[in-house]
Amino acid sequence: MILNNPSRKEIKNVLDHxxxxxxxxxxxxxxxxxxxxSESMQRAGYRIIPxxxxxxxxxxxxxxxSLSDIPEKVDIVNVFRRSEFLEGIADEFIKIDCxxxxTQLNVVDENVFNRLADVGYTVIMDRCIKVEHAILK
Structure with missing residues (x-):
C-alpha cells in the first residue's frame, strides 16, 4: 500500500502554521x-493537548x-493508537474543527486516509511528527 502523503514542503507548511x-x-x-x-514537540513551542x-x-x-471534549481549536490531531482504531477516531475527528x-509510524488505514483526504482534510499517515519537524525546521 502506498499512501499519497503531502510533500515535505506541504508538511513543513502544516508544521509552520x-x-x-x-x-x-x-x-x-x-x-x-x-x-x-509529544514532549519534544512541546519543547519546540507547540501546545500539546493530551x-x-x-x-x-x-x-x-x-x-x-475524547477529541470532542477539548474546548478549544486544534490545528493537528496526532494519533498514537493502533490502526484498527482509526475508523472510530476519524469519525470523531470529522466532528471537530481541525x-x-x-498518524504516527506504522499507524495506517488506507480507507481512513482516502475518506478524509477526499473531503479536503490534510492527512499524513505513517510519519513521525517529531522526525518530520526535525528534518524540516
Whole structure:
C-alpha cells in the first residue's frame, strides 16, 4: 500500500502554521514513544493537548477523554493508537474543527486516509511528527 502523503514542503507548511496539537493516546509514562515525541514537540513551542481518558494530566496539560471534549481549536490531531482504531477516531475527528489528521509510524488505514483526504482534510499517515519537524525546521 502506498499512501499519497503531502510533500515535505506541504508538511513543513502544516508544521509552520500549527500551534496546537491534540495527541490521541498520549501516555503519562515518560518512557513511552507518545510521551517522548509529544514532549519534544512541546519543547519546540507547540501546545500539546493530551487525549487519554485514563490520565488527568500529561506534560503539565489537562488530559481529555475524547477529541470532542477539548474546548478549544486544534490545528493537528496526532494519533498514537493502533490502526484498527482509526475508523472510530476519524469519525470523531470529522466532528471537530481541525484541518490535519496525522498518524504516527506504522499507524495506517488506507480507507481512513482516502475518506478524509477526499473531503479536503490534510492527512499524513505513517510519519513521525517529531522526525518530520526535525528534518524540516
Amino acid at each position: 500549527a500551534k496546537t496539537i491534540a495527541v490521541i493516546g498520549l501516555s503519562p509514562n515518560p518512557s513511552r514513544t507518545s510521551y517522548i515525541v 487525549v487519554n481518558p485514563r490520565a488527568d494530566t500529561v506534560l503539565g496539560e489537562k488530559s481529555y477523554a 484541518p490535519v489528521f496525522w
